[in-house]
Amino acid sequence: MITSTMQYVTRGSLLAAVLTSSLLVTSCAMSPSAPPGAEQVRGKLTALQQNPDLSERARIEIRAAEVAVRIAEQPVSDREAELGKHRVYMADRAVEIAEARAATKYAEDQRLRLGEDRDAARLQARTQEVDRARDEASRARTAELAAQSLQADAAAAAMQQSKDYQRQIEALEAEITDRGVVLTLGDVLFATGSSDLQKDANNSLNKLVSFLNQYPDRQVLIEGHTDDVGSVEFNRGLSERRAESVRGYLRQQGIASRRLATAGLGMERPVANNGTAAGRQQNRRVEIIIENPPGPGVR
Numbered sequence: 204m205i206t207s208t209m210q211y212v213t214r215g216s217l218l219a220a221v222l223t224s225s226l227l228v229t230s231c232a233m234s235p236s237a238p239p240g241a242e243q244v245r246g247k248l249t250a251l252q253q254n255p256d257l258s259e260r261a262r263i264e265i266r267a268a269e270v271a272v273r274i275a276e277q278p279v280s281d282r283e284a285e286l287g288k289h290r291v292y293m294a295d296r297a298v299e300i301a302e303a304r305a306a307t308k309y310a311e312d313q314r315l316r317l318g319e320d321r322d323a324a325r326l327q328a329r330t331q332e333v334d335r336a337r338d339e340a341s342r343a344r345t346a347e348l349a350a351q352s353l354q355a356d357a358a359a360a361a362m363q364q365s366k367d368y369q370r371q372i373e374a375l376e377a378e379i380t381d382r383g384v385v386l387t388l389g390d391v392l393f394a395t396g397s398s399d400l401q402k403d404a405n406n407s408l409n410k411l412v413s414f415l416n417q418y419p420d421r422q423v424l425i426e427g428h429t430d431d432v433g434s435v436e437f438n439r440g441l442s443e444r445r446a447e448s449v450r451g452y453l454r455q456q457g458i459a460s461r462r463l464a465t466a467g468l469g470m471e472r473p474v475a476n477n478g479t480a481a482g483r484q485q486n487r488r489v490e491i492i493i494e495n496p497p498g499p500g501v502r
Contacts, residue, residue: 237276238287244294248272251298257305260312264301271297292348299340306333371417375410383421383494386411388449390487398444400452408449411491412456424464424492425449430483431470443467449489 248268252258258265275294279287310333314326372379377386392404400408415421427442446465454460475482 236278238279238284238291240288240291241272241276241294244275244291244298245272247295247302248298251302251305254305256309257302260308261301261305264297264304268294268297268301295344299344303337306337309333371414375414377493383492386491386493388489388491390484392449392489393445396441398441398448400448404452408452409456412453412458415453415458415462415493418493419459419462422462422464422494423453423458424466424494426490426492427465427467427469428472428474428486428488428490429469430486431473431477432483435469439467439469441467442469445489449491 248265251268252265271290271294275287275290277290279290310326310330313329317326372384375384375386377384379385388404388407392400392407394401415423425446427444427446429438429442431438433441443465444467446467450460450463450465453463470477470486473482473486474488475485477483477486
């Protein structure tokens, strides 16, 4: 008999140890934080449970709210953020339902205790007060949910706008810098020593036109650059004429002239060594800087 008892105790201790280990492993695997809003919902439920006038008048609803709050407190990953938000919302609704049920039952109990004939006026006032409080809570909650929905929609729209903008920059083969979006067009736009656009330039420039039409508030600076072959005066003049050729093409495609500024910098700002043919080719370029807007917006 003693041996059986000891075996039972040993098995029970082993089972408890296994369960404890499982709980510890599970706890370690979980994220230490609950979804935003879960703590506030827990506070509302705790306040209801500690209210002596209401806590015993809606036991079923309060138990259901407790289950919903526990579910809402479960940690979720970043990819499950919307699921966590939904759980918090459902838990909050469960607490409000329990509170409303308890308040209604409280009002009914008050009516029975005071007596309908003797205290009808007082009971009516109390009932109206409860109704007003419930209506105000409902309106406040509705307004809060509407604000949250608008905020979420705005955030989603901003994120989508940012993604679309990034895809447009990639299609343009441009680079985002502190000066703005910089599009570098190589010397394939012009024949050697010429400022007349070649036909092959249309494809790159038409992509730019499409981008500028989508952002009509953006100002554009067109900079012409050359290598160091030839005099300073010749290269500066050539770079100015090339910048003006690009500006003229953009104007022909409907881009307002007030948005377009040009500068001919000649050989002043090389990006590669002019001592090699490859370096000189890199330096013969037109840079188009689409300036960032002064205020908030997509960059």
